[in-house]
Amino acid sequence: MDSDDEVLTLSASTLAALQEFKKEESERVEQFTKLSQSAQEEYDENQRQISIDLFQEDWQLSQFWYVDKTAEILGRALLEGADEDTVIAIASAPSVYAAIRKFPKEEIPTKHIYLFEYDKRFEVLAGKDHFYYYDYNFPNDIPEILRHKVDRLLIDPPFLEEVCQANSAKAAFNLLKKDKTSLTKKGDLKYKIMSCTGERMKHVIRHNYPETRMTDFYPEHSNLMNEFRCYASFEWSGWKFLPESAQGDA
Secondary structure, three states: OOHHHOOOOOOHHHHHHHHHHHHHHHHHHHHHHHHHHHHHHHHHHHHHOOOHHHOOOOHHHOOOOEOHHHHHHHHHHHHOOOOOOOOEEEEOOHHHHHHHHOOOHHHOOOOOEEEEEOOHHHHHHHOOOOEEEOOOOOOOOOOHHHOOOEOEEEEOOOOOOHHHHHHHHHHHHHHEOOOOOOEOOOOOEOOEEEEEEEHHHHHHHHHHOOOOEEEOOOOOEOOOOOOEEEEEOOOEOOEOEOOHHHOOOO
């Protein structure tokens, strides 16, 4: 028999040492997996404890946080009828993202919830995998990974002027899926859009988002007295559409 054909056999001691090495390696992998999972759970829990109150409003950036009740209602509107595959984006409304983070885990059906925000402080809130820098002046600068991948969007243009509103709308439609008819596994429409902004912008909103209507829900802010309205493409238990006479002309 040629040496190349010889069957390699290990001594009993070498075989035992190899088995012990494999056992130790398996234990190390298992321990590392547990540590990684624990660290992620701890990180997630720390995120859940972050309050919007920790972030001081910068009025030069037109930052005005929603009161807790408003943020919670808007968050629940985004999650209503969603499933684990639903992709949600929140643009320029970090207080809503913070509110969702505080919901019980069993009330958050999807992990695909992303924050788009100009203020980079909020990466601490969302985490680097769920935070994207967003400047309304550059509505086409949308990450390719989410371009036309978002099912549901809440967008709150920071300024009550037409350029900001128009650019925000461009960003919205760069994010949103083109399919507006698909249903979630719970039988609800996947596609939903909301824009919260001043009442006096209703004509602009009707032009920018023709599928939306002004609702009877009044978003409230902690330090802002302007009359804000919620414009949405859907009704639910949290609001109804106002009569057509109250809507802005297209």
